[in-house]
Amino acid sequence: MLIEIQDLCYTYGEGTVYEVMALDHVNLKIGEGEFIGVIGHTGSGKSTLIQHLNGLIKPTSGRILFEGKDIWEEGYDRRSLRTHVGLVFQYPENQLFETDVLTDVMFGPKNEGLTKEECEQRAKMALRQVGISEDLYKVSPFELSGGQKRRVAVAGVLAMDPEVLILDEPTAGLDPGGRNELLNQIKYLRDKRGITVILVSHSMEDMAVYANRLIVVHEGKIAYDDTPRNVFTHHRELEKMGLSAPQITYVMHDLKARGLEVDTRALTVNEAARSILMALSLRKSMKTAEAQEKQD
Amino acid sequence: MGEITLGQYYPTNSILHRLDPRVKFLGTLVYIVALFLVRGPVGYAVCAAALISMIVLSKVPFRYVLKSLKPVVLIMAVTMLFNLLLTPGEVLWRFWIFKITEEGIRMAAKMGIRLVFLVSGSSIMTLTTTPNALTDAMERLFGFLKIIHVPVHEIAMMMSIALRFIPILTEETDKIKKAQIARGADFETGGFVKRMRAMIPLLVPLFVSAFRRANDLAMAMEARCYHGGAGRTQMKPLRYRKADYIAWAVVAAFLAVCICLSVTGW
Structure with missing residues (x-):
């Protein structure tokens, strides 16, 4: 198993008046090369769940294993874990900060400690993969269009060459053309490079087309974990959760x-x-x- | 849902929570004035009784009130120390150039009690009043300054917007920080210069988004025809109810008692 989640619980604001249990005894196994869709109503805990996968959030209880090792064990190198498990946040364009596109994408590889040439090579490859043309490399990321910014931000994570790519609603706010392009690109990467993809989305249509396994999160628990085809047979129950087929x-x-x-x-x-x-x-x-x- | 809860508002439903913020604001002022008016033990007992009954009425757990004392412990210690050592009077102990006097001990004790009462008393106000209600109250209370062309409404509006943006920007900071950590950024190790440099990937996006949000907000306000305070009414104007009048009476009575005690020196 690539990633294994055992009995994961997470409580926000523990010990305060605002205490909320975001994840409630979640168990999951994620294998290599899977294309997993994660759906759930706003506040269902799906974003919290995925942030556990690369050690951004420390579980209140339970364990997360990556390639069989507990990532919260003493001495575990979580910084290098993050190069294996790339996480693209919602509206990732908000994290752009460098003076030009290429340097921004090089930020990830640079943090890995690669040489400048390697970083540049990785960055250029990642930018090609998301379809950013060479004449934009030296442009300020703040001058790009929304869709271009998004793709540059995704490239920023891809440049770290992760084995697992997690995307939190990567198509939110993109036009239909842009979203299909981005999703197709991700699917292509998965098919060609064999990376595991975990996609959080609200669009059932996207899930139906791209995911081969669909996880439905509801009130901090996993409600369904099956192929999209099987999950959608429960369309009545999905509606009760505020979702739909x-x-x-x-x-x-x-x-x-x-x-x-x-x-x-x-x-x-x-x-x-x-x-x-x-x-x-x-x-x-x-x-x-x-x-x-x-x-x- | 941040780690930083704004101000220290404690959400529950008590008489104090429902009270008009103007009463609470002025009541707290009266309480602070009274603290410095009273001199004798009876006066302190009255203030203590007022404080304790307020804490009970507010339904706020006692430890939240205690927590508010934490940031001022140092100031309190320094004040008490100076009072202890520098008050002239009958010398009890002498040590090198320091001398402790009986008056000094009394003064330090009084100062300590006053400060504890002052901070916990005003924290009762902030624990039971949302920052927005408080700005609202201030806008109304200082409304008379409009006559001398102080833009009271605009200042209050700026205050509430600033307050509203604190949790938003905190959340944003958290998000950007996580996103950069996910890209391998390191905020925790290294020397001063390295850490400062590590802040760039956090600060640049934060400023960009703060400016964008400010622009969006200004646009949204203009779209709703906002043009400052002139002729503007409120959706939920502050109105005194029965409980507020009773509270005013209680505050007035409390002040009267304290003035009497101050005059008699009890």
Whole structure:
């Protein structure tokens, strides 16, 4: 197992009037090369959960193992852990600070203690991976557009060459074009470099397309941990948690309720379209068969 | 949900919490004046009784009141020490150039009690009043200064905005700090120069975001036609209720008693 979470609890503001239990006995195992989606209502504890994975938050109780080692053990090098587990925060463009794009992306590798040449090489590779062209390398990050800033910030984490990439709502506030581009880029990285991706998102549609495992967090507990297809069969329960299944799931359920034999487990619009067409042609052939029977 | 709770407001529902902030503000002032008026043991007993009944009425756990004394312990110690050593009078002990007098001991004890009463008394006010309610009260109480062209409303508005931004910026700092730590930044080790340099990745984004927020807020206020205090009404104007009048009476009675005690020297 790459990452293992055992019995993790976390309480905010312990011992004060504002005490809140954010995570309640969470157990998780994350394997290499997985593409995991994490969903949950605002305040469900998902952001707290992911910040535990690279040792930014110390658990109130429970253990987190990375490659079998407890990251809160005495003498564990959590700084180097953070180069293995890269975390891209929500609105990561707010963390840009350098005078130009390339130097900003080099910040991570520089902290790893690499030479200047290596840093530059890593930074350029990361920038290429997120699709930032070379003529922007020397531009101030504050002059870029929102989407470009976001991609530069993601590159800042990618440049550390992590084995696990965690992204907290990376597409929030991006236009549809920008979000697909970013998500496709992440998927491409995972497919090509074999990194593990953990994606926190509110968009069920994105989860349906990209994730191969979906974790639903509700009130500090893990409510579901399964393939998106299986999780979405619980669309009624998801609604009770303030979430929803992809819109296509509802369309398919409605169609089935009206007597069309479609597969309600379809995840994407394409899958649904195929299933509907199949059901329609099936119905048509049945009708013609019936008609023929009558004629005979 | 920060580690820093703004001011030290303790959210609960007590008579003191519901009281009009103006009463609490002026009441605290009266209490402080009274502390310096009284001279004799009876006077101190009256002040102590007032303080204890306020703590009980506020429903704030006693340790929160004690906690507020922590930052002033040093000042208190220094004040008491000076009073102890520098008050002239009948000498009890002599040590090198220092001498301790009977009057000195009495003075130091009085000073200590006064300071403890003063700080815990005013912390009762801040524990039971949100900073915003307090600014509101000040705006109303100092409203008369408008006559001599002091922009009272604007100052109060700036105060409440500044107060509102403290938790936001704290949270933002925390977020940026975490994000940079996630990129391998090190805020904890190294000498002074290295640590100062390590602050750059934290401070630059923080300033950028503070300016952006200030701009956004100014825009949002203008979009709602904000143009200063002239002719502006409040959504929830402060209004005295029955409990507030009773509180005023109690405060007045307390002050009267303390003045009498001060005159008689009890």
